[in-house]
Amino acid sequence: MLLVVSLVFGGSWLAAGDLWFVGVLGWPVSADTPGRVAVATAACALATTGATLASLRAARRAAAR
Incomplete structure (x- = not known):
């Protein structure tokens, strides 16, 4: 969701304001x-x-099967 908002509104509008953190891109x-x-x-x-950590956990689970 954050990435979508960043793509839609992530231009200069977000960068200039207090919501700059939402504009990840x-x-x-x-x-x-x-x-x-x-x-x-x-x-x-x-x-x-x-x-x-999530990918290592998934790899361990896959290897255990």
């Missing part, structure tokens, strides 16, 4: 202050860690 442009960079980096790290 605009993060390279809208994360222009140290605070925004920190938030974007933490969110990306959290999402990457979650996806990695």
Whole structure:
């Protein structure tokens, strides 16, 4: 859902306002202050860690069958 909203509204409108976090695809442009960079980096790290753990768990389950 977040990606769809980002695609539809993720242009300069979201990047300029307080809802910049919703525009995931605009993060390279809208994360222009140290605070925004920190938030974007933490969110990306959290999402990457979650996806990695989920894929490792799925791989272990597949190997066990």
